[in-house]
Amino acid sequence: MLRLPPPYASRLLRDESLARYTAARLGGAADLLYVARESEAELSAVVSAAWAQEVPVRVLGGGANVLVADSGVRGLVVINDVSQVSFQADGIVEVSSGHALTVLARKCGTHGLSGFEWAVSVPGTVGGAVVNNAGAHGGDMAGNVVSVRLLEGGAGVTTLMQAELAYAYRTSALKQRTDHHYLVLSARLALTTDEPEAIQARMAAFIAHRKRTQPPGASLGSIFKNPPGDYAGRLIESCGLKGFRMGGAQVSPVHANFFVNDAGATAADYLAMVAHVQRVVREQTGVMLETEIEMIGYS
Ligand SMILES: Cc1cc2nc3c(=O)[nH]c(=O)nc-3n(C[C@H](O)[C@H](O)[C@H](O)COP(=O)(O)OP(=O)(O)OC[C@H]3O[C@@H](n4cnc5c(N)ncnc54)[C@H](O)[C@@H]3O)c2cc1C
Secondary structure, X not given: OOOOOHHHHOOOEEEEEOHHHOOOOOOOEEEEEEEEOOXXXXXXXXXXXXXXXXXXXXXXXXXXXXXXXXXXXXXXXXXXOOOOEEEOHHHEEEEEOOOEHHHHHXXXXXXXXXXXXXXXXXXXXXXXXXXXXXXXXXEEHHHOEEEEEEEEOOOEXXXXXXXXXXXXXXXXXXXXXXXXXXXXXXXXXXXXEOOHHHHHHHHHHHHHHHHHHOOOOOEXXXXXXXXXXXXXXXXXXXXXXXXOEEOOEEEOOOOOOEEEEOXXXXXXXXXXXXHHHHHHHHHHHOOOOOEOOEEEOOO
């Protein structure tokens, strides 16, 4: 049993379904769930209490890149909704890890700060994007991050400089860690200046492109990473799998690298589809697709 300090203890939820906290709108329940909305201090206190009491803890932002097992997640899941940002001189932005990417992109645009337009229609939070090196339209977190503040069990608050994050395509030194014994608190981003109207125009073009090429509704975005020199969606489509269905999940007829949950899909449906698509694509093209999404609650 987890004991939290008094202001937070009453907000601890038990046996709470994670479906409403993930973009695919599926998955089982967390034994314990805490939604942090107030402050970095609140987030740190809750996560530190779990570490101190050896309760397994997983921090999620928008749940936009995780497939939660139907059997749920043991221990504590913390949903990070702490949303703070400060705009400093010379294009420096200090932003809390729970800040939504889409909202941050718009705020940067309003402040005449360019370089973050790519994030205007990417779901999720700064924390998840820091870990995953999220990116789109030729930009990514690696191109923006100067440094990241972390809370680490035992080490307190530390600062990682961009070079220490070892960013590469949709991965980072943090994503490679299997201990999950760290919490991204905030990120320092470096942007350049431009006319707000020009920034808005680029963001509008990115949004329009996404509406044309990607399906609406519940999904996890791209299921697989693009293999070198090719696109996972193109390969899946070339194998005739667009529209293929397993249970409540379907390979999107709009974009074959998206699996949409349009009929009450389970995580088991998604996993079966991942395995099927990997097998068919490997048999027909020789390429083994690697998942971009992360499975949680499976160990
Ligand atoms: C419709 C759709 C479109 C998408 N398009 C794109 C796209 O264009 N480009 C792209 O890169 N991605 C895309 N994605 C995937 C997703 O948006 C990104 O991976 C995003 O960065 C996930 O952020 P999140 O906050 O939801 O992370 P989550 O899914 O909540 O978590 C991801 C990982 O980060 C960890 N984590 C999250 N926050 C913290 C924290 N504060 N401290 C420590 N660990 C943390 C989690 O434990 C987990 O391991 C898309 C997803 C959807 C649903």
